[in-house]
Amino acid sequence: MHIAVIGTGYVGLVSGTCFSEFGHDVICIDMDEEKIARLNAGEIPIFEPGLQAMVEKNRRSGYLRFDTDMKGAVDGADAIFIAVGTPSRRGDGQADLSYVYAAAKEIAPLLRGYTAVVTKSTVPVGTGREVARIIREANPNADFDIVSNPEFLREGAAIEDFMHPDRIIVGTLATRAQKVMADIYRPLSLIQTPLLFTSLESAELTKYAGNAFLATKITFINEIADLCEKVGANVHDVARGIGLDRRIGAKFLHPGPGFGGSCFPKDTRALFETSVTAGAPLRIVDTVIDINEKRKQEMAARVIAACGGSVAGKTIAILGLTFKPNTDDMRESPSLAIIPSLINAGARIRAYDPEGMPEARKLLPDIELCESSYATVETADALVVITEWNEFRALDLARVKALMRAPVIVDLRNVYDPHDMARHGFNYTSIGRPHEFSCPPQKAT
Incomplete structure (x- = not known):
């Protein structure tokens, strides 16, 4: 499957790399040109045991790419994972969702064909509905479903947690989106990982x-x-x-x-x-x-x-x-x-x-x-x-x-x-x- 991951921070980089390890065609997108250049040069911006080797392996095999071109990444993607930061907002402790909403606005006019738009970032209840509203407002003809797929990665053990998780939580009741997500995580069915649709x-x-x-x-x-x-x-x-x-x-x-x-x-x-x-x-x-x-x-x-x-x-x-x-x-x-x-x-x-x-x-x-x-x-x-x-x-x-x-x-x-x-x-x-x-x-x- 063709997967686009928006954001190459901790969650985006680990998730995109592990998806490519499953054999999916993955492109990770970031607007930080210097960061993308470093990733393409083999430099990993975070320390996470096992990540450097897995990135390099899948870059060489062609399953994993890094780019700043949002249009090229989103075009024809089966699933787009939004994995940008949601830091605490100064003053009130609420999650700052500006990066999530900005990503939604950017991908909306680029959607072509059916796409599962997946929030991988940690977001409060109601965020997915707002992302859907933003996309529909910008592109009324878009054919998509919103999915919530939270990550449960421990820093220092993220590769193990992704490849051998306790469970996969998929928030969508849409049949097409459920099939896309089941296909993405199919390699984990071999180890009988529970896939919970909610x-x-x-x-x-x-x-x-x-x-x-x-x-x-x-x-x-x-x-x-x-x-x-x-x-x-x-x-x-x-x-x-x-x-x-x-x-x-x-x-x-x-x-x-x-x-x-x-x-x-x-x-x-x-x-x-x-x-x-x-x-x-x-x-x-x-x-x-x-x-x-x-x-x-x-x-x-x-x-x-x-x-x-x-x-x-x-x-x-x-x-x-x-x-x-x-x-x-x-x-x-x-x-x-x-x-x-x-x-x-x-x-x-x-x-x-x-x-x-x-x-x-x-x-x-x-x-x-x-x-x-x-x-x-x-x-x-x-x-x-x-x-x-x-x-x-x-x-x-x-x-x-x-x-x-x-x-x-x-x-x-x-x-x-x-x-x-x-x-x-x-x-x-x-x-x-x-x-x-x-x-x-x-x-x-």
């Missing part, structure tokens, strides 16, 4: 509801972690105990400094604003948003407390800047709240991240970026782990202690074992675990 509105809401539920699980276990610290319980034991209940499940029950990224923060805000507009405010979601924002600030307070109540004039080493490992995405990362708070408290920040350094140079200009974990901790008064990259898990702790000015570690991801920390003489703070293994501060030797 109404347009149900599909749009499913994406937001799913992300809000996962964000709620994260927030819940973070609050349970705080309670564990007060009563002497271990949050990992509690999480495992409730996670073994099949009604609850073990995923998204790992405590930390709060959720970030391109999805959960903006999607929870957009869902809440939609619920208020509809007259059915989701108070749980509103509370989740509030708790998560406050938690990021509270993490800075934990660091200050671990440093004896003040970080003024002290050097704090930060390991991990992206919102999660295996991505270069720093959007809404806890580091963007924690680090400025520490700087405002008088700290000097040195930091390292395996993939986030280019973005950090733009977003955190007042910190010193180092070339490795060990270079970062040198002469530091405290080490703070914000992102749980695998390479941080196996550090030579004796070497770390010898390099630091004071053996203070604040582990916001519970990467390390408290017993190991005690054995190496660290004053160790983690999330939701007993602190009986912590040692009093002492100067490194």
Whole structure:
């Protein structure tokens, strides 16, 4: 099938590439000429494991192309996927749909023959109906159906999620559109992936509801972690105990400094604003948003407390800047709240991240970026782990202690074992675990 994907951001690039892996003829369109030139030169603008190789393979085979020519891409397409950004709108938290509507206006006069117009972008309920209105107004003779096909991709595992998904949600009751979408996803029928057809509105809401539920699980276990610290319980034991209940499940029950990224923060805000507009405010979601924002600030307070109540004039080493490992995405990362708070408290920040350094140079200009974990901790008064990259898990702790000015570690991801920390003489703070293994501060030797 011939597929046009509008937008070469995270969702568009991953989706288009994976569709080409299915054997479809795919052309990805973007108005950014420099970006398209880079893609055609083999440069991938995002870090996503496995994506570079898959793009190159399908470019060579001819299944995947990149261009700025909208007319050439849309002409004769069986399906057009709109995969442009929907960032939070400043001031009210609603999703900014201007890019979606602009794409609809641009493709409307170019439609020829029957076409399924698919919103792959995360959009609030009602967006698909508005896209249909825009197209019909611009081209009354267009033969098309609107489909909602939300993505459920985890950054760092997007290829696996697309090729082996839990389910495919397709929002359309139109028979022709259902057939087009079934044909597009036919390769996944071989692994018996559920293909769920719903109404347009149900599909749009499913994406937001799913992300809000996962964000709620994260927030819940973070609050349970705080309670564990007060009563002497271990949050990992509690999480495992409730996670073994099949009604609850073990995923998204790992405590930390709060959720970030391109999805959960903006999607929870957009869902809440939609619920208020509809007259059915989701108070749980509103509370989740509030708790998560406050938690990021509270993490800075934990660091200050671990440093004896003040970080003024002290050097704090930060390991991990992206919102999660295996991505270069720093959007809404806890580091963007924690680090400025520490700087405002008088700290000097040195930091390292395996993939986030280019973005950090733009977003955190007042910190010193180092070339490795060990270079970062040198002469530091405290080490703070914000992102749980695998390479941080196996550090030579004796070497770390010898390099630091004071053996203070604040582990916001519970990467390390408290017993190991005690054995190496660290004053160790983690999330939701007993602190009986912590040692009093002492100067490194």
